[in-house]
Amino acid sequence: SASAQPSSTDDLVATAARLSLSSK
Incomplete structure (x- = not known):
């Protein structure tokens, strides 16, 4: 999952x- x-x-x-969780 860490691949580009x-x-x-x-x-x-x-x-x-x-990303969604990090945005909050």
Whole structure:
């Protein structure tokens, strides 16, 4: 999940979730 180019949708979802939480 730490890769520059996520290889799966789950990775993108996890990253988006982290960014969303960090924004608050």
